[in-house]
Amino acid sequence: MNQEHRILFTGTIGVGKSTAVSSLLGVPLVSEAVDGDGVPVAVDHGDVVLDNGDRLRLYGTPGQRRFEPTWRALADGAMGLVVLVDHARPAPLADLAIYLENFLDLIARTGCVIGVARMHAGNEPGLDAFADVAARHGVVCPVVAVDVRDRGQVLSLVDLLLxxxxxxxG
Ligand SMILES: Nc1nc2c(ncn2[C@@H]2O[C@H](COP(=O)(O)OP(=O)(O)OP(=O)(O)O)[C@@H](O)[C@H]2O)c(=O)[nH]1
Ligand SMILES: [Mg+2]
Known part of the structure; x- marks a missing residue:
């Protein structure tokens, strides 16, 4: 029987959550209102049916920290988490730690994959350093470099989660 997976994309502002979701959809995004402590905010949302017939229901968290209540609402319904890290930011390892800490319950309950965006061969810190941060949070999961504009790469990322x-x- 075909399955349905509700997958949440998170990460810092501008890392490429919306782009990753729209790469998977192959079409522009539809925004959907989700209640964050009584305040409706627009979240990225779209559905895509994979070649094997499974349906992905994709959600992206709003980037700004003031939307943290919305993160929790989205996490409650999610079945897996994609953490996107922007390698071009000043402290990408610290960014990863923040997002892991915010979603530890979801990760423990489901699964996680870490995608490092804007990373080029030889860039430091390397992927091992991101895996070390995850391990220190008790999270053992794949860590890969990803260009969120490339549908194939985003699909591979989601495959690692599935x-x-x-x-x-599950
Ligand atoms: N050059 C380059 N650009 C990238 C890469 N990853 C993402 N981008 C670009 O960065 C931008 C990311 O924007 P969004 O997808 O809106 O990011 P977001 O995470 O949804 O941002 P918020 O919703 O504001 O938190 C897009 O214009 C992408 O094309 C990358 O690896 N290299
Ligand atoms: Mg966005």
């Missing part, structure tokens, strides 16, 4: 969800029997 493999984990399947191995958990």
């Amino acid at each position: 493999v984990q969800l399947e191995s958990r029997g």
Whole structure:
């Protein structure tokens, strides 16, 4: 039977959450109102059916910290998390730590994949350093470089997540 996976994209402002979701959709985004402590905010949302017939329901968190209540509302319904890290920011390892800490419950309950955007060969910190930060938070998950504008790369990222969800029997 075909499955439905509700997947949440998170990460710092401008990292490429909206771009990643729209790359998967292949069309511009539809915004949907989600209640964050009584305040409706627009979140990225779209559905895509994979070649195998499974449906992905994609959501992106609003970037700004003042929307943290919205993050929790989105996390409650999610079945897996994609953390996007912007390698071009001043402290990408610290950024990753913040997002892992905010979503530890979701990660423990489902699964996680870390995509490092705007990273080029030889850039420091390397992918190992991001994996170390995750391990220090008790999170063992794939860490890959990704260009969110490339549908194939975003699909690969999501595949790494789906493999984990399947191995958990979800
Ligand atoms: N050059 C380059 N541009 C990138 C890369 N990743 C993302 N971008 C660009 O960065 C921008 C990201 O914008 P959004 O997708 O709106 O980012 P967002 O995370 O949704 O931002 P907020 O919703 O404001 O938090 C887009 O214009 C992307 O094309 C990358 O690896 N290289
Ligand atoms: Mg966005």
